[in-house]
Amino acid sequence: MPARRVKPSRYISVDIEADGPIPGPYSMLSLGAAVAGTQDADGFRPADPEEWTFYRELRPISDEFVPEALAVSGLDRARLQTEGVEPAVALTEFSTWVREVSVGAQPVMCGYPASYDWTFLYWYLIRFTGESPFGHSGCLDMKTLYAAKAGLPLRAVAKGTMPRHLLSRRRHTHHALDDAVEQAELLANLMAWPGPAGSG
Template identity: 60%
Template sequence: MARVELYVSADVEADGPIPGPYSMLSFGLAVCGTFDGTRFTAPDPSERTFYAELKPISGDFDPQALEVSGLDRERLLREGRDPAEAMRAAAAWVKTVADGALPVLVAYPLAYDWMWLYWYWVRFTSRSPFGHSRHLDIKTFYAARAGAMAARSTKRQMPAALLSARPHTHNALDDAVEQAELFQNLFRWGG
């Protein structure tokens, strides 16, 4: 018997292109729905969320990446959460909100956010609450539902009715909630 899946939208802000040499500065998670194989249920994604700002793990950073997020690395060096503590807290949050369901991470685009989160979970806690492969790429999900090429599956090319009314702010929590609404709309969309 298949378990219910719980979809969790994720967004990451980092100070460079890859984890290790660079640092994840913040991440947001938002519950965006459950699916039992027949019925999709979509709660308000702003109701169950997790957000953390982290201490940088290296001295390397790309100034342009900081311009995108608007995060202050110097402040995070002083006030950011310890990465191990933040990743343990996030894993515990996922377990709590899943409440026995199988958690699946969703993101747009998945590759970037998954790379950071998975690396940080494995590095700082030894395992991801999503295993190594329970994730869905929202961009690919749209391409498949729309019968569109991947290169033509950007938010700018999606029907406006699918998009969230929330702005894309580059705050990881805001963007996780925005993406959760996009995922909910895509799940219900006939294509």
């Protein structure tokens, strides 16, 4: 009996900036994404993370915000109230882009860590478009991937404890697109890394 053909996964690095800890009461203010690569039965093939990218700044959905969270990105809420893209428009454009760059593959969102960004992204997708191009579970957490390969407890993992050759040489700027591109390079390095036992 022939082996069942595995549909490739198209990994899309996503980073969001928000003005609070959870979506709904608080707002996603920017969304950046970059295609990181493709994995199939033959392995992982990295993409140039600057080749296929997406970026939008969004209009806030409430008046609530946490000043410390807002300060991380440096985004101006007052400006976004007038210049930000309506969430329904931005998320529809994002879904269209994801489907366009994932032709022939299944899109998978990836992040470091993915949990915060996925919470906002999935909530916004369902709230404003009614569906997610990633489904409800198409999410890969790079922090978990590293912990599993390194044989470490998850809570022991931080970027500062990782081997330097795994990290992107780009600065982490808290601009959503910059950070999505940086994370795409981290994923490619993690996918190629055999783990501590195989890296000499």
